[in-house]
Amino acid sequence: MSPSAIPIETTSCLTDKGVSHTLKKAVANQSPLADLNASLCMTALTQNPRTVPEPNSPEVFAQKTCTDHMITCSWTHTEGWKAPELKPYGPLTLMPTASVLHYATECFEGLKLYRGYGGKLRLFRPQRNCARMLTSSTRIALPGFKPEELLKLIVKLCATDGEKWLPKSRPGTFLYIRPTMIGNDSALGVQKPKEALLYIILACFPNLDISQGPKPGLKLLASRDDMVRAWPGGFGYAKVGANYGPSLLAQGEARAKGYDQILWLFGQDCEVTEAGASNFFVVWRTREGKLQLVTAPLGEKIILDGVTRRSAIDLAQSRLSGKVSNGHSNGHAESELEPLEVVERHFNMGEVLDASNEGRLVEAFAAGTAFFIAAISEIHFRGKDIEVPLKGGDMGLYAGKIKGWLKDIMYGNEQHEWGLVVDEE
């Protein structure tokens, strides 16, 4: 059974049904307006090509370098989407009264362009990012669009800059793709922006997947009661700026105390939600002896519907659960790993602590685009240090297995429908 055939839970905003519903609502409000249309894109190539930095050089770690070009597209409430423009990368001009600078009318996506070992460029399940961008833009009072048109624009920019910025001589490298939408209406009133700008940039990004510290694994600091990331009825599920700025204070305190990220808890019983800006997974054995991969559910919409999260769940279900589907055993069954059950449910720090105290905690990891699959080695919670095993050395065995499979798909070692090949121009 292919991973995409696994039923996606109905609460996901990234299902076809979800997208269609979100889009219908958005389009209903702007029906006579022009849709986003990638085929209208005008191209003006740079006359001042820039130098590609070495992978993982200080310049790359600074995370300020983008490729030669960007795509921009303006929207107004009277006309809709104008023709997109592919043009030289450069600064934006905004009036000091611009909506985005005061009211956080902004959302973004994060995905990567991979240079595969076979020489091809690939995107990884980009349809999900484009669908989520629509969920985010319409949550933050920015315009809707057809996700497939955004995808075409992303592909166009990648096709233009990919060959130079991800040379074939450097297989296994990637660029970070950042589609962004901002309200650039210069009216100061607190209101839905009447003008917006969509833009796509490609940034040189360090490989955070490589362990940096003296000890492998991330050290997490559990959030305090007075620092709550998201709330039911809020917007924790959307990739809007309003979820990030308010988290930086806690993140800074964590770093000052020697931790890598915050483990965001929710509610009086300290439910585990996210780790930093990634989704959080734990592998434990229940008291009844069942081995489980557990992550928080999406139902209350306080958790980001991560593409890496969903892919880890999908792969674990199809390749690690020990189930045989359609009468065939799947080709990836790994005999050396004990099968586990994949569970999306609420769980809290008390359960993690009990599992640790009783020797049932197997491993934990964070999953997201920027940090990819990152092992967790320690969680500090209310005065207690919970050591998380790293049985594979650098990371747990299950995290390592899932990470390997994902990498194989991203870099084309495994031909898989999740990998979208980008033809270079």
Place this chain on the structure above:
Amino acid sequence: MSPSAIPIETTSCLTDKGVSHTLKKAVANQSPLADLNASLCMTALTQNPRTVPEPNSPEVFAQKTCTDHMITCSWTHTEGWKAPELKPYGPLTLMPTASVLHYATECFEGLKLYRGYGGKLRLFRPQRNCARMLTSSTRIALPGFKPEELLKLIVKLCATDGEKWLPKSRPGTFLYIRPTMIGNDSALGVQKPKEALLYIILACFPNLDISQGPKPGLKLLASRDDMVRAWPGGFGYAKVGANYGPSLLAQGEARAKGYDQILWLFGQDCEVTEAGASNFFVVWRTREGKLQLVTAPLGEKIILDGVTRRSAIDLAQSRLSGKVSNGHSNGHAESELEPLEVVERHFNMGEVLDASNEGRLVEAFAAGTAFFIAAISEIHFRGKDIEVPLKGGDMGLYAGKIKGWLKDIMYGNEQHEWGLVVDEE
């Protein structure tokens, strides 16, 4: 007893103690860096002076017109605050990767410059806005500063542009002052910005205080369970962009249904918190017969510590509570109005509904800088329309009284320590 001598509740972030604490924490992290210093401000006046629009003209309603000048000041994490610059109003240039465009690292203030009837320019309790700006900037991982230096910069800009943009021939008019701070660090990583920009602009703003509709009073739509503005442990008390963008969707739905603003509720028992971007007050009679002015408390930090809110409370306590302080009756005792008790406490829609059903609901109003004191005529809550009396015609008698006193102080009809006179240059 002067209003400022009334003890300010200890949870307020705007007390001297609160400011000192916030500033100490902020300064501790940047001690060798340059402080914000208004005396270093460099001036470059415009060569292209602009035309002042007519009050309440379409141009003013568009809320896009600012005065001839603005003040900007840059901060870096290695040097601290640079010299401020007073310069011609114009666009800002930001890299597409700028922190503020992705992570909502932004905060602002809103206050007004009033042209008094005696010909003088005045600010109203601007110290509180400057103190709150510090609370907001440090909550959103932006740098701290000495609030009194921000005040000096605000005064300088007002002194420069006030004479032309608020001519003495137009007493009773105002400009809207918008101090803003943004993270303009061009590093794309999710982290505390290493560069920031403080800027102050003066915008022409319509008088929202004048009733626009066919019927006086605002119509409020109570928020749905799935639209929560702020939560304990969040940032509802800070004037950060992240509180505004996420509210626009509900606001847009309210307007589409014919309401003026959302009445933001919180929790399962539908606690009343804020109205639109203003604080909410209700006057009711208890079942025991006590007349009360009630507004939500600041304790959980889900409510903005509004300057108009605080001033309304202060004036009601000193002039409407019927209490005689220091052995002297105060000169403003208004015999025509029955004294009331001022109460900051949690209250919910059930209580408002009961008061309405039992004929105990006296009036309700919103209090904020933009909408000033705005009467509320109707609240729609879960299928029920609650009619709110407007005994004074356009607004309730208590709201009208408080509004009148505030206006007198703002426009200098009453000499009061809350009014800070700006000397024109």
